[in-house]
Amino acid sequence: MAHLIQVENISKEYINGDVITPVLHEVSFSIQEGEFVALMGPSGSGKSTLMHCLGFLDRFSSGSYLFRERDVTLISDTERALMRREEVGFVFQSFFLLPKSRVIDNVILPMVYARISQKKREQIARQALDSVGLSHRVQHLSNQLSGGERQRVAIARALVNNPKMIFADEPTGNLDTKSGEIVLKILQDLNEEKGTTIIMVTHELEAAQFAKRIIRVRDGGVLGDEKVIDRRKGAFHK
Amino acid sequence: MNYKDLFYTATESLGRNKSRSILTILGIVIGIAAVILMLAIGQSAQGFILGEVADLGSDFVFVEPSSGDPNSGPPSPFVQQTLDLDDVEALKESGIFTALSATLVSSYPVSHEQESKFAQIAGVDPDYLLAFPTDIDSGRFIDSTDVTSYGKVAVLGKTIAEDLFGDQDPIGMKIKIKKTSFRVIGVFAEQGTRFFQNLDQRIAIPVTTAQRDLFGVDYINFLVGRVKDDVELAKDEVKYILRDTHNIDNPTGDVSKDVFFVSSQSDAVETIGVIGSVLTIFLSSIAAISLVVGGIGIMNIMLVSVTERTREIGLRKAVGATAEEISRQFLVEAVLLTSLGGIIGIIFGVLLSAIAAYLIRQFVGTWDFIIPFSAIGLAAVVSTMVGLVFGFYPARRASRLDPIEALRYE
Numbered sequence: 001m002a003h004l005i006q007v008e009n010i011s012k013e014y015i016n017g018d019v020i021t022p023v024l025h026e027v028s029f030s031i032q033e034g035e036f037v038a039l040m041g042p043s044g045s046g047k048s049t050l051m052h053c054l055g056f057l058d059r060f061s062s063g064s065y066l067f068r069e070r071d072v073t074l075i076s077d078t079e080r081a082l083m084r085r086e087e088v089g090f091v092f093q094s095f096f097l098l099p100k101s102r103v104i105d106n107v108i109l110p111m112v113y114a115r116i117s118q119k120k121r122e123q124i125a126r127q128a129l130d131s132v133g134l135s136h137r138v139q140h141l142s143n144q145l146s147g148g149e150r151q152r153v154a155i156a157r158a159l160v161n162n163p164k165m166i167f168a169d170e171p172t173g174n175l176d177t178k179s180g181e182i183v184l185k186i187l188q189d190l191n192e193e194k195g196t197t198i199i200m201v202t203h204e205l206e207a208a209q210f211a212k213r214i215i216r217v218r219d220g221g222v223l224g225d226e227k228v229i230d231r232r233k234g235a236f237h238k
Numbered sequence: 239m240n241y242k243d244l245f246y247t248a249t250e251s252l253g254r255n256k257s258r259s260i261l262t263i264l265g266i267v268i269g270i271a272a273v274i275l276m277l278a279i280g281q282s283a284q285g286f287i288l289g290e291v292a293d294l295g296s297d298f299v300f301v302e303p304s305s306g307d308p309n310s311g312p313p314s315p316f317v318q319q320t321l322d323l324d325d326v327e328a329l330k331e332s333g334i335f336t337a338l339s340a341t342l343v344s345s346y347p348v349s350h351e352q353e354s355k356f357a358q359i360a361g362v363d364p365d366y367l368l369a370f371p372t373d374i375d376s377g378r379f380i381d382s383t384d385v386t387s388y389g390k391v392a393v394l395g396k397t398i399a400e401d402l403f404g405d406q407d408p409i410g411m412k413i414k415i416k417k418t419s420f421r422v423i424g425v426f427a428e429q430g431t432r433f434f435q436n437l438d439q440r441i442a443i444p445v446t447t448a449q450r451d452l453f454g455v456d457y458i459n460f461l462v463g464r465v466k467d468d469v470e471l472a473k474d475e476v477k478y479i480l481r482d483t484h485n486i487d488n489p490t491g492d493v494s495k496d497v498f499f500v501s502s503q504s505d506a507v508e509t510i511g512v513i514g515s516v517l518t519i520f521l522s523s524i525a526a527i528s529l530v531v532g533g534i535g536i537m538n539i540m541l542v543s544v545t546e547r548t549r550e551i552g553l554r555k556a557v558g559a560t561a562e563e564i565s566r567q568f569l570v571e572a573v574l575l576t577s578l579g580g581i582i583g584i585i586f587g588v589l590l591s592a593i594a595a596y597l598i599r600q601f602v603g604t605w606d607f608i609i610p611f612s613a614i615g616l617a618a619v620v621s622t623m624v625g626l627v628f629g630f631y632p633a634r635r636a637s638r639l640d641p642i643e644a645l646r647y648e
Contacts, residue, residue, distance in 0.1 A: 057556060057641045078560050085558020096553040096645065100254055110557040112243045157557070 002069065004165065004197055005054060006030040010063030012049055012220075023049045025220040026063070033164070036191040036198045038208035038228075041217035048169060050217065051201045055088050055167040056080040068164070085114050089158025091187075093170035095150040097142035103129065104138045107156045114161050128156035132186055148179025155186055159196075166190070168200040172207050184210040188233070206232070239563045248571040251547070259575060262539045265532025266579030266624065267586060270617045272528055274587025276521035277613035279594055282606050284514035289604070290433060291506050294370075299335075299472055300506075301325075301461040301480070304499035319457035320484070320497040323445070326363075326461060328483050334472045335463040337368030342448050342458045348441060349414045350402040357398050358440045359415060361448025361458070369462045370432070377409045377424030384423075384444045388451065393424040397438035415441070418451055430603060469502045476500050529620060532579070533628040540572050540632035551636050552644025565637035572629020573622055580621025584614050 012024040023046045031037055039047040052058040053065070056072070059080075065073045072083065084090075089110075097106045107125040116124070129135055132152040137145060145153065151171060158166050168187060172180030188210050190196045200211060208214050209232040216224040239247075252259045303320040326340045342361035347354055363385050366372075375396065384391050392413060399408050399422075408422045420443060429437035449455055465472040480498050481488050488495040544551070551564055559567075588609060595607035 052642050078562070081555065081558055081560040084556060090556050092556075092645065096549060096556075098550060098553070101250070109554070112247070113239055113554075113558045113563065115240065118242075161558075 002033060003030045003066065004033045004035075004068060006066040006069075007054070007060075008064050010053070010060040010065060012046070012053060012058075012061050023220055024053075024060070027220075027222055028063075029215060029222060029225060031197065031199065033197055034191070034195045035213060036188065036211045037200070038211035038214045039199060039201045039217055040203065040205070040208045040214050041223075042203055045217045046220045047201045047203075047217040051167050051169055051199060054199065055090060056083040057090075085110065085161065087164050089161065089163040089166045091151065091154050091158050091166065091168040091171045093173040095147075095154045095174075097150055097153060099143065101142055102138075103134065103140050103142060103145070103153050106142055106153055107160060110157060110161050116161075124160050125156070128159045129153070131159070132156045133182075146179070147175050148182055151175060151179070151183050152186065155183065155190075159190070163196070165197040165199065168198065170202055171200065172202070172204070180207065185233075239559070239566070244566060244570045245574075247567055248574050251543075252571060252574060255543075258539065262536060263532075263575050263579030263582070265535040266529065266576050266621055267532075267583040269525060269529035269532045270580050270583025270621055271587040271590060273522060273525040273617055273620075274584060274610060274613050275590045275594065276525050277518065277610040278587070278591035278608055279598075280514065280518045280521060281608045281610055282595060282598075283517075284510065285606055285608065286602065286604070287510050287514075288507060290431075291503055291510065293432075294503055295464070296503050297465045297469060298503045299463045299465055299469060299476060300501050301329075301463070301476060302459070302499050302501075303457075304493075304496060318497075319455070319459070321459075321461060322457050323449075325480055325483055326458070328479050329461070329463070329476060332475060332479055334466055334475050336466050337365045338461060338463040339363055339365040339369040340445050340458040340461050341366070342445055342453060342455070344453055346416050346452070348398070348402065350408075350411065353402045355398060355401050357395075358435070359448065359452065360440055360442050361445035361453070362442050363445050366442065369464055372429055372437075373427035375425045375427045376407070377422070379424055380442060380444050385446050388447045389444050390418065390420045390447060390451070391423045391444065392420040393426060393442040394422055395426050395436075395438040395440045396428045397436070398441060399425045413441075415443070416452060469504070473500045473502060529624055533576070533624040536572055536575055536625065537628040537632060540568060540629055541635065543571075544568065544632050544636045547636075548639060548644045548647040551639050552641050552647065555639070555641035556645065561637040564639075565633040568633035568636045569626065569629045572633065573625035576621045576625030576628075577618070580617055583621070584617050587617070588614075 007030070008028045009026045010024060010028070011022070011026055013020050013022045027050065039051060041047045049058065053060050060073065063073070064071060067083070067087070075083070098109070104122065104125050107128055108121045111121045111124065126135065126138060129138055132155050134149060134152050134156065137149060142150065142153065166187070171183050171187070175183060184207060187198055187200065191198050200207070202208050209228055209230070212228055212231065214226055214228055215222060301321065303318060323340065326338060329335065330338055340363055343358060345356055345358050348357045349355070362380065364380055364382050367379050374393070377393070379393055380391060383389065392415070394402070394408060402408065402413060403411065408425060411422050413420050413422060426437070431437065443452070445458065477491070477496065477500055481496065484497055486495060486497065493499070554564060591609070592607055595605055599605045
């Protein structure tokens with residue numbers, strides 16, 4: 001199978017005045033299409049930075065990054081915005097829904113930038129909300145939802161532009177166990193049913209065990225890369 | 239992001255902060271309303287003054303003393319008085335005028351029995367009625383015998399007559415101007431204002447009497463004539479004659495050598511036009527300053543908004559908004575604010591102009607309410623421009639935010 005992501009000797013450091021803080025050091029790995037990978041490590045390990053760089057939100061300082069066999073190491077800011085729009089979707093720890101706005105408007109947002117026609121938007125958004133089990137919340141305001149529901153809105157939002165890959169940054173970090181498991185199950189189903197590649201950053205082993213593969217990150221390097229043998233399947237079933 | 243989405247997104251986020259949006263545009267509203275009001279009043283005022291001048295007729299020539307300054311103003315005690323009745327005689331002999339009226343004006347206390355008033359006293363000659371056609375309500379006007387015989391006779395304005403005599407018939411009665419006694423021989427019909435002077439409060443007496451017995455001078459303040467033929471030729475003729483009587487050697491026509499100033503209605507119209515333009519520019523610049531202040535207010539609030547919505551900007555970037563799209567969104571918000579302010583300002587401005595016109599009409603009688611369409615167009619363009627100019631910096635700031643830092647912003 002073709003590599004979806006291939007990084008070689010990538011490093012990342014933050015420069016703040018005279019202070020240089022190395023975050024990632026010569027990391028290499030590849031991810032195939034259809035994988036569900038957990039980037040696991042303690043806070044400060046560089047896993048979030050790695051995800052941001054892979055998701056075109058940030059750029060590596062050195063090394064090479066091939067996305068679908070295209071070298072994307074040196075693409076411009078505008079191109080990176082287009083990659084985020086067309087190729088990937090994001091789910092964040094603190095949801096980042098628009099304040100005081102309807103659930104459906106949040107889900108429609110990425111389609112506004114992708115120039116999807118007005119007619120199709122609503123239909124696609126409703127489908128996405130349905131797939132995360134929120135068809136009864138379409139017209140609610142984002143601040144009327146529970147944490148778990150908000151994260152599911154965020155997942156629906158990440159889905160609408162049909163991304164090749166979804167990046168989830170500690171998606172269960174702000175949720176209780178039950179809501180967290182529902183969210184993880186949705187991601188798992190998405191991976192299995194639609195074949196969407198998922199890269200999830202987490203520091204919890206319980207969450208990582210929903211993935212097919214765990215890449216352990218520590219002090220800016222890859223510590224281990226293993227298949228999950230005893231995969232968890234959520235108690236929640238649609 | 240297409241324009242429909244831009245517009246929708248902008249209205250959405252402005253609507254989320256309604257009271258702040260309204261307060262923000264207040265500066266623009268006031269600025270635009272001020273511009274409209276100023277231009278409306280300016281245009282009406284110019285129309286009004288031009289109307290006053292036009293009433294006189296185009297065959298008018300004014301002669302006033304001058305210290306050589308071509309921009310000399312109205313007759314004033316500070317200008318050296320150089321014209322006298324010999325000049326009037328010389329000009330009358332030339333035959334270029336159908337009427338030539340010499341006038342000498344000052345204010346004195348006037349009394350009849352217990353009633354006492356301050357009134358403007360005008361020393362005039364019989365030609366006054368020809369120069370400024372005026373109806374006489376009762377009695378008669380000053381005739382040439384009154385002038386040559388230094389007659390102590392007076393013709394009263396309508397209001398001053400009522401003030402002094404009430405319901406009594408003033409004809410034949412005595413009034414005292416300063417300490418001199420005058421006999422009332424006539425009362426003017428209602429005249430209204432001319433050059434902002436209320437003629438109904440004026441008293442006319444023979445110019446000779448005014449010079450010798452009242453003012454104690456031998457000059458006159460100004461001359462007004464109606465020309466027989468061409469006004470420009472007449473103006474030149476007047477200058478030649480007066481240079482002759484004043485022994486001024488001025489073959490090149492250098493006005494700074496003359497001790498008098500000759501002008502016609504068209505000169506006055508021109509001057510009024512210039513004064514009007516200067517006034518309009520002056521008032522508009524004040525209004526423009528308020529627009530700049532309003533614009534700075536917009537910029538300030540937009541910067542606050544960018545800071546407040548840093549995470550939203552981060553999110554929009556994460557779902558694929560380009561820097562340009564973010565910049566455009568904030569620019570549209572700023573322009574939307576200012577053009578909304580512009581529209582409300584135009585409505586207020588027109589309303590205020592109408593009210594102002596109504597109020598002024600109570601005092602001066604005829605005052606046109608002019609809707610300044612050019613000003614409305616200008617206001618619309620300017621308010622949009624203010625949004626573009628003052629929205630540019632906040633929009634650029636928003637667009638340059640790093641998505642990760644923006645998302646992490648607390």
